[in-house]
Amino acid sequence: xxxxxxxxxxxxNFGYFAAILIFSMVFMxxxxxxxxxxxxxxxxxxxxxxGAVRFNLLYMVPLLLLTxxxxxxxxxxxxxxxxxxxxxxxxxxxxxxxxxxxxxMFVTIIIWFSCYNAVMTSDKxxxxxxxIWPALSLIFSMALRFVPRYxxxxxxxxxxxxxxxxxxxxxxxxxxxxxxxAIVSIMTTWALENAIETADSMKSRGYGLPNRSSFxxxxxxxxxxxxxxxxxxxxxxxxxxxxxxxxxxxxxxxxKMIELTPFSVVVYGSYLMLCMMPVxxxxxxxxxxxxxxxxx
Amino acid sequence: xxxYRIEELNFTFPLQESKTLSHINLTIQSGEFVAIxxxxxxxxxxxxxxxxxxxxxxxxxxxxxxxxxxxxEEVDPRTQAAQIGFVLQxxxxxxxxxxxxxxLAFGLENLGFDQRTIRLxxxxxxxxxxxxxxxxxxxxxxxxxxxxxxxxxxxMAMHPAVLILDEPTSQLDPxxxxxxxxxxxxxxxxxxxxxxxxxxxxxxxxxxxxxxILMDEGAVLADAPPAQAGEALFRMQHPMSASMPSPMQIYAxxxxxxxxxxxxxxxxxxxxxNDFLSSRTAAPDTMAGDCxxLSSRTAAPDTAAGEPPQSSKQVAITFKDVWFKYDKxxxxxxxxxxxxxxxxxxYCVVGGNGTGKTTALSLISGIRQPYRGKVLIGGKxxxxxxxxxxxxxxxxxxxxxxxxxxxxxxVEQDLHDMLADTALSKEEKSAKVxxxxxxxxxxxxLSMHPYDLSGGEQQRAALAKVLLLEPRILLLDEPxxxxxxFFKEKLAAFLKKLNDSGVTIVMISHDIEFCARHGEVxxxxxxxxxxxxxxxxxxxxxxxxxxxxANRMVRHVWSGGITIEDVIERCQTSS
Numbered sequence: 114x115x116x117x118x119x120x121x122x123x124x125x126n127f128g129y130f131a132a133i134l135i136f137s138m139v140f141m142x143x144x145x146x147x148x149x150x151x152x153x154x155x156x157x158x159x160x161x162x163x164g165a166v167r168f169n170l171l172y173m174v175p176l177l178l179l180t181x182x183x184x185x186x187x188x189x190x191x192x193x194x195x196x197x198x199x200x201x202x203x204x205x206x207x208x209x210x211x212x213x214x215x216x217x218m219f220v221t222i223i224i225w226f227s228c229y230n231a232v233m234t235s236d237k238x239x240x241x242x243x244x245i246w247p248a249l250s251l252i253f254s255m256a257l258r259f260v261p262r263y264x265x266x267x268x269x270x271x272x273x274x275x276x277x278x279x280x281x282x283x284x285x286x287x288x289x290x291x292x293x294x295a296i297v298s299i300m301t302t303w304a305l306e307n308a309i310e311t312a313d314s315m316k317s318r319g320y321g322l323p324n325r326s327s328f329x330x331x332x333x334x335x336x337x338x339x340x341x342x343x344x345x346x347x348x349x350x351x352x353x354x355x356x357x358x359x360x361x362x363x364x365x366x367x368x369k370m371i372e373l374t375p376f377s378v379v380v381y382g383s384y385l386m387l388c389m390m391p392v393x394x395x396x397x398x399x400x401x402x403x404x405x406x407x408x409x
Numbered sequence: 410x411x412x413y414r415i416e417e418l419n420f421t422f423p424l425q426e427s428k429t430l431s432h433i434n435l436t437i438q439s440g441e442f443v444a445i446x447x448x449x450x451x452x453x454x455x456x457x458x459x460x461x462x463x464x465x466x467x468x469x470x471x472x473x474x475x476x477x478x479x480x481x482e483e484v485d486p487r488t489q490a491a492q493i494g495f496v497l498q499x500x501x502x503x504x505x506x507x508x509x510x511x512x513l514a515f516g517l518e519n520l521g522f523d524q525r526t527i528r529l530x531x532x533x534x535x536x537x538x539x540x541x542x543x544x545x546x547x548x549x550x551x552x553x554x555x556x557x558x559x560x561x562x563x564x565m566a567m568h569p570a571v572l573i574l575d576e577p578t579s580q581l582d583p584x585x586x587x588x589x590x591x592x593x594x595x596x597x598x599x600x601x602x603x604x605x606x607x608x609x610x611x612x613x614x615x616x617x618x619x620x621x622i623l624m625d626e627g628a629v630l631a632d633a634p635p636a637q638a639g640e641a642l643f644r645m646q647h648p649m650s651a652s653m654p655s656p657m658q659i660y661a662x663x664x665x666x667x668x669x670x671x672x673x674x675x676x677x678x679x680x681x682x683n684d685f686l687s688s689r690t691a692a693p694d695t696m697a698g699d700c701x702x703l704s705s706r707t708a709a710p711d712t713a714a715g716e717p718p719q720s721s722k723q724v725a726i727t728f729k730d731v732w733f734k735y736d737k738x739x740x741x742x743x744x745x746x747x748x749x750x751x752x753x754x755x756y757c758v759v760g761g762n763g764t765g766k767t768t769a770l771s772l773i774s775g776i777r778q779p780y781r782g783k784v785l786i787g788g789k790x791x792x793x794x795x796x797x798x799x800x801x802x803x804x805x806x807x808x809x810x811x812x813x814x815x816x817x818x819x820v821e822q823d824l825h826d827m828l829a830d831t832a833l834s835k836e837e838k839s840a841k842v843x844x845x846x847x848x849x850x851x852x853x854x855l856s857m858h859p860y861d862l863s864g865g866e867q868q869r870a871a872l873a874k875v876l877l878l879e880p881r882i883l884l885l886d887e888p889x890x891x892x893x894x895f896f897k898e899k900l901a902a903f904l905k906k907l908n909d910s911g912v913t914i915v916m917i918s919h920d921i922e923f924c925a926r927h928g929e930v931x932x933x934x935x936x937x938x939x940x941x942x943x944x945x946x947x948x949x950x951x952x953x954x955x956x957x958x959a960n961r962m963v964r965h966v967w968s969g970g971i972t973i974e975d976v977i978e979r980c981q982t983s984s
Contacts, residue, residue: 236508257507261549273813276774276806277827277878278796288830295816303812306860310502316463318564319490319519328514328527 116160116232117398118391122337123237125344130229132348133388137221140360142370144381146217152388153224159392160231169224177220184212190365211364228391240329247327263304270299340394347387354380411478412571412603413437413460418472420455420627429455430627433472437605439570442597444614444635445607447624448649448895449863453607456624457575460605461493462486477570491520494569498576498891500556504548509540512548512559516567534566538592552762554585558592565596572596574606578613579891582762582919586610590617609893612654612958615639616674623649636671643671652894655922655958656681658973663980678962686966686983725882725913726750726773731782733768742768743779744937750930752881755904755914757924757945759955760934766917767809769934770884773915774806775799786882805880809887811871815859820851820870823859827877841877849873849903865896872903883907885916889923901927925949925957925971946971 119126137149157165191207198204235257243250274280274296281293315321354360359380363369371377386393413435420430429452437443447453458464459474462481474481476493484492497503506512513534517527535541538558543551551559557577564572574593578586590610594617596602608614615621621638623630630649631641642650643661650661656678657671664685672678726749733743742765750756758766771777772784775791784791791799800806808814817823824845828838846852849869854862859870868888875883885904889897897920904927908914918924924931925945932942933955941948949956950968963970963979970976 236511251506254506254508254511258504258548261547262501265549269808269810270813272771272776273806273808273810275776275796276800276804276808277814277875278800283796299813299816302815302860306812307499307502310497310499311505313464314495314497314503314560315505317461317490317495318516318567319487320515322487322490322519322521324521326518326521326523326527328511328518328522328524328531330510330528 115395116391117395119232119234121340122331122333123233123240124333125337125341126232126237127241128341129344129390130225130233132344134222134225134229136351136384136387137218137225140355140384141214141218141364142360142362143214145360145384146214146221148381148385148388150217150221150224152385152392153221153228155389156391157224157228159395160228165227168227173220173224176223177216180216180219181209181212184215185209188212192366207364207366207368210368214362214364232391237331240331243327243329247325250327263300266303267296267300270296270303274299340390344387344390347383347390350380350383351387354383410439411436412439412441412476413605414473414475414478415459416473416475418456418459418470418474420452420459420468420470422466422468428627429468430459433627433629435622435629435632437571437603439603440597440601441620442594442604442618443606443620443622444618445605445622445624446609446611446649446652447607447630449865449893451624452627453624454575455627457495457573457605457607460571460573461495462489464495487520490516491567492570494564494567494572496557496560496564496572496574496577498579500553500560500580503560504556507547507549509546509548509551509559510535510544513540513563513566516563520567530566530568534562537565537595538562552585554581554588557581557585557589561589561592561596565600565602569602571603571605574604574608576607576609576891578608578610584761587613590614593617609652609891611652615654625649635673639673640671648895651898655973655976656962659959659962659976659980662973662977675958675962678958679965682963682966682980685980689983722751722753724749725752725754725787726915727783727785728769728772729783729785731769731772731779731784733765733772733777733779742937743772746782746938748932748939748942750913750915752913753908753911755908755927755929756916757928757931758915758917758934758939759919759921759924759931764934765937766934767886770806770886770915770917773884774804800878800880802879802881804882804884805875805878806884807868807872807875807886807888809890811867812860814871814874815867818858819856820859820862821846821855823870824874824877827874845873845877848876848906850899863896864891865893865899868892868896868900869903876907880912882913882915885914885918887918887920888916889918889920897923921949921955922957925960 133149136145137153140146140149154169157169161168185204185208188208188211189202189205191205193206194203195206195209196204235253239250239253242253271280274292275283278284279292279295281289281296283289284292351360354377357376358371359377361371415433415435418430418433419428421428433456445453445456455466458466459470460481462484463486476484504512505515510531513531514527517530522530535544538561540559540562543555548556548559557580561577572593578589581589590613593604593606597604606614615635618635620633621635622632623638623642625647630645630647631638633641639650639653639657642653643657643665650658654673656675657673659678660672660681664681669681672681728746728748731743731746732741734741746769758769760766768777772779773786773791775794778792786799786804791804815823817826821842824842825838828841831838833841846855849872851870851873854866854870859867862870888900892900901923904914916924916928928945930942931945931948933940933948933952941951943951946969949960949971950964953964956964957971959973959976960971963976967979970979
């Protein structure tokens with residue numbers, strides 16, 4: 114399925130991920146954690162398909178279990194003692210719960226970041242930073258241009274050196290080290306030499322003149338407006354809830370949460386809306402498209 | 410209106426005695442398409458760089474340059490940046506940003522245009538050059554030709570009054586070069602932009618230019634429309650005339666004294682040839698003109714053989730039913746490739762881009778292995794041989810970019826470095842290096858940094874380096890890329906000498922003229938395999954498009970004329 118959230122303006126994308134990452138980090142309440150984790154997993158699968166399923170099962174589940182098990186082994190606070198270890202340390206219910214919550218948060222954030230990487234492509238990132246500091250955005254853009262270029266060149270040099278028997282894969286360990294240094298040295302000379310022409314090309318096109326502007330292909334349209342408003346709405350409800358203590362949990366010495374009220378359900382609902390927003394947007398777009406297609 | 414007026418321009422580089430440019434007087438009218446030609450080092454690039462203050466090299470200039478009636482140094486930098494567009498030689502080095510759209514906007518950003526203007530101009534240029542389909546791509550995914558077109562488009566987005574290009578097609582293959590030149594013609598015709606360019610590919614450039622300026626040793630030798638400028642060159646019997654288009658050379662040699670205009674294109678050459686032959690009451694079969702059914706070509710006896718000439722020499726390189734692909738799921742790059750190269754042959758492989766030529770070369774050097782079939786060098790699998798066994802006294806590979814071989818600060822140190830690991834005594838090493846230096850004529854370049862040499866000299870230094878390993882087989886990947894006619898001939902002479910001493914040479918090239926002139930066996934690569942291979946003469950006379958200009962010019966009368974010399978001889982004996 115094609116993701117539609119990433120077609121929004123970079124500011125919307127970036128704002129969403131910034132908010133969601135902070136929320137997932139701060140809100141330790143189990144309902145919030147479950148909402149965040151489930152949404153993150155669903156969105157990552159929607160974005161990256163089978164690769165994400167494999168990533169989540171193969172790395173995230175073991176990581177979750179490992180971090181959850183780590184805490185009670187080292188942390189012995191809490192009032193509800195379940196049993197004692199052979200060395201006399203107690204295992205408490207609170208530390209198990211805290212371990213589970215921390216592990217859940219950790220994994221949720223990793224999965225959100227994997228989604229962030231897929232949505233915030235380099236040009237969007239550059240655009241965001243260009244707004245803050247225009248010169249930096251050009252440097253980023255140039256770096257992204259030169260890194261792949263240098264990698265290609267180093268492969269070419271290594272190929273050429275291989276044909277005179279001087280690649281890093283040839284000879285004994287000393288020879289290899291020496292060959293490697295020679296390749297890096299050739300690379301450096303080449304890069305410096307060629308950078309002169311790049312500098313000429315930049316100067317020739319007026320780089321360095323005062324009042325440089327910054328162009329982008331992104332436009333903030335009404336669609337971005339609506340989604341931003343919806344996002345801000347959900348966020349404010351969640352933040353009001355946070356101010357009223359709906360989103361927090363106390364683990365030590367004993368587990369304590371605020372009581373469930375109709376208002377807390379509203380806060381949970383808003384948080385679910387917020388976390389699921391990219392998924393909802395994508396699904397709505399898909400349904401719309403299906404309908405247009407079936408009509409024609 | 411004048412775009413440029415250059416009066417008595419002289420230029421001397423710091424610490425040099427002789428002038429790089431001397432007494433240049435030129436006027437370039439608005440909307441003209443001017444080509445500047447000359448040997449490497451004749452001052453072409455220096456002259457071009459004088460035309461934009463920010464690119465002018467350090468040194469001592471004298472004289473005046475007026476841009477649109479105003480002295481150039483008084484034109485402010487913003488106007489110069491926008492009005493004078495400059496395209497350099499290397500497509501890769503000029504690209505600054507990572508995305509195509511950003512690169513198109515780069516110059517406009519520098520000039521401080523607002524979003525709307527940039528959006529419009531970028532869109533216009535993308536449409537004009539047909540860039541829409543790769544507008545959102547990363548620049549690293551583009552081909553060389555696309556990159557150079559992007560450079561051109563990103564400069565045109567600034568709406569320059571004049572476009573200056575310094576050998577823009579030297580790094581491109583013939584197809585991409587032709588496309589680039591077509592785009593230039595379009596700019597000149599449809600937008601009226603003045604174009605000043607230096608170029609080696611005279612066959613393609615002369616037909617589209619209004620004016621040809623020939624430079625030699627910093628001075629203007631001739632300045633006239635292409636046909637007249639060429640004529641002047643032949644009148645002077647200047648060595649540069651050897652790099653003029655084939656029809657011009659043939660005409661000059663055969664019929665130079667007559668009053669008709671010099672033919673520039675193959676078409677004009679054909680027309681002249683027909684007139685020439687009919688004016689001489691020659692043998693009836695050469696009178697046939699352009700009608701193929703009447704011509705003797707249909708009965709040409711020597712195009713029948715499809716196999717290369719068999720020699721009794723031993724086989725040096727064998728490909729037997731070779732299949733190769735880069736990825737498990739990728740397309741086959743080589744498909745059922747079989748070929749035999751015998752010892753002492755000069756084997757040329759021609760063919761378009763991306764047909765698998767360079768891949769085949771990497772299989773010979775054992776860097777890659779086929780997934781089916783066999784590659785053998787002297788009966789052994791190169792991928793299984795040790796580096797010492799394969800690359801010392803056996804197989805030499807000259808990479809496409811000679812700069813990838815240079816390690817040291819001077820050419821001399823670099824050559825000595827090659828022998829650093831051998832067991833030879835100091836005297837033996839010096840003797841070996843001295844012999845190679847003499848062979849490659851590097852004596853006067855020994856103390857220079859390899860990067861300070863010109864393209865042709867770098868090529869020679871790299872060749873010398875590879876030759877120190879005393880290879881019996883030499884692999885060359887497009888050795889003539891970016892070289893001018895003079896250096897090509899020099900390279901050819903070296904290869905000939907090596908070949909005569911028994912070295913097998915395998916060369917990949919886009920340069921048909923070069924292969925036809927110097928190759929022994931030529932093969933056409935297409936779609937991962939060899940379609941045809943034969944001795945150079947028969948190979949090219951059997952092709953109708955993929956052949957030399959001289960052959961295309963005369964093939965309706967004599968199918969066998971491949972090189973300029975062949976044709977001249979036939980013309981002279983036909984009377």
